[in-house]
Amino acid sequence: MKRKILILVGPTSSGKSALAVQLARSFNGEVISADSRQVYRGLTAGTGKITKKEMRGIEHHLLDVASPKRVFTAHDFLRLAHAAIEDIAQRGKLPIVAGGTGFYVDALTGRILLPDVPADPKLRAVLEKKPPEQLFSFLQKRDPRRAKDIDPHNRRRLIRALEIAAALGKSPRPLTAAPYDTLWLGLRLPRKDLDRKIARRLLGRMGAMLAEAKRLHKRGLSFKRMEGLGLEYRSLARLMQKKITHPQLQKELTLAIRQYAKRQITYWKRNKKIEWFAPTQKKEIEKRILKWKRS
Numbered sequence: 001m002k003r004k005i006l007i008l009v010g011p012t013s014s015g016k017s018a019l020a021v022q023l024a025r026s027f028n029g030e031v032i033s034a035d036s037r038q039v040y041r042g043l044t045a046g047t048g049k050i051t052k053k054e055m056r057g058i059e060h061h062l063l064d065v066a067s068p069k070r071v072f073t074a075h076d077f078l079r080l081a082h083a084a085i086e087d088i089a090q091r092g093k094l095p096i097v098a099g100g101t102g103f104y105v106d107a108l109t110g111r112i113l114l115p116d117v118p119a120d121p122k123l124r125a126v127l128e129k130k131p132p133e134q135l136f137s138f139l140q141k142r143d144p145r146r147a148k149d150i151d152p153h154n155r156r157r158l159i160r161a162l163e164i165a166a167a168l169g170k171s172p173r174p175l176t177a178a179p180y181d182t183l184w185l186g187l188r189l190p191r192k193d194l195d196r197k198i199a200r201r202l203l204g205r206m207g208a209m210l211a212e213a214k215r216l217h218k219r220g221l222s223f224k225r226m227e228g229l230g231l232e233y234r235s236l237a238r239l240m241q242k243k244i245t246h247p248q249l250q251k252e253l254t255l256a257i258r259q260y261a262k263r264q265i266t267y268w269k270r271n272k273k274i275e276w277f278a279p280t281q282k283k284e285i286e287k288r289i290l291k292w293k294r295s
Contacts, residue, residue, distance in 0.1 A: 034099030
């Protein structure tokens, strides 16, 4: 029989981390983070990483597993996540995958197949000089199917997709049979409520984020690498280089995170297996999980 795994998705600030902890306590589970930046050590305030207190004794996997100075790939995620699932399941517990990086979760569940294509340094050197908008336009022409499922602002992922398209012609189709028995749950809330939560959450961690960015740079994280980490770190690097002011930082980040949440929602809407709930529907969510576990 296939291993059962629970998937919990949704946009940033929707309450995934808190709900994952509650469900883990209710169903004897452990949480596997599916966040492309929370894997990095030292990226805490900027990524909104869950604290030890918020974990409430629940074991969390794939947090703080890589140096921010090096690139953590989707292949790295798959290797560690599959191992964590096996470890958790063998100990009789429920693996709960929670996070907002859709590409990671889709790769883990076989909805996206990662081809074994080696890096092409010459091609990358050329593509690195192009803005994300142009890279996305290239991908739409070379591999329209992959372009539909990619973040058009993620330079690193766009370059990798173009690298694969150059080698194979197009990205391979997903697996016909999923590797796990998966229940997909999604959190959604009205857009105005989500925007308010994003703004409130950002305001509450602004000071800690700036102190963290300064500490990371002092320890050797370049501004270029910080900008490559995206969102909060991109804007913080720009502030530290005096390219923007503090008021501009707040405005820029609020808009960027709202846009990111919108892209996340658009991405997940394509997955018809996701059953959507409001964060307040905890009883309904638990009933659905019980029904799935008994099947």
